[in-house]
Amino acid sequence: MGISRNLVARELRAGLVTIDGEMVKTGATKITPEQEVAYDGNVLTQILGPRYFMLNKPIGYVCSTDDPVNPTILYFIDEPLAHKLHAAGRLDIDTTGLVLLTDNGQWSHRITAPKHHCEKTYVVTLEQPIATDVAEKFKTGVQLNGEKELTKPATLEVITPTEVKLTISEGKYHQVKRMFCCGG
Known part of the structure; x- marks a missing residue:
């Protein structure tokens, strides 16, 4: 969510965070993947572990997460926190083909770094x-x-x-x- 610890503490004290319907007052509360966490009545999606996607990139899109001029491949990814994904490698704007996207930087480095061949x-x-x-x-x-x-x-x-x-x-x-x- 990108918010400060002070703001989190304030929101917890205000009773805006619940786990399985129970109000949470401390940030030290542990949660499991099976539990439902809500903020201000809205259920949050837990992202568990790294994510990997395959995309058949069409012509006219860039393999970037943000481009002020051209549409990016993230347009096709309907996922929470899609902005945290990056392409493992690149295809030119006028090229089509398989693009791998992930939020696992070590994995993408392993498959794109020249030393790994x-x-x-x-x-x-x-x-x-x-x-x-x-x-x-x-x-x-x-x-x-x-x-x-x-x-x-x-x-x-x-x-x-x-x-x-x-x-x-x-x-x-x-x-x-x-x-x-x-x-x-």
Whole structure:
């Protein structure tokens, strides 16, 4: 709720908090998940443990919790305290696909931090047919503009001449688009 301890103490003394219909006078009261907690007559929802969501992000939304210009993926999450969720990774505004959301920062770090080498697979639609040597280039790594090091090896599977499946273990800024600009 984001309120101070002083305000909580005042609200408790005023009798505005109940547990299973019984007025609570002290903040030291322990509650269980089965108990119903109400504030000023409104039942509160208990959030137990970390939360995880899968979302098929449509084009036109950003993977951000707050953006003054573009609509965010949180628009699709009808959950209490949705603003506390964050995307584990990002897809560009003009990209669609699976986005994982959570309030578990350690978990999202584990699957997005480059040192953990968590593979991510993208189905990419290309404007032009793919050149025959691109899979081999990606397998050894490509030099992205503005980067000193080659990308880590990636796997490229051609589905059709203009549709491919790319698996990478990094998450550099606009990496997929940049790889196709530099290597294919």
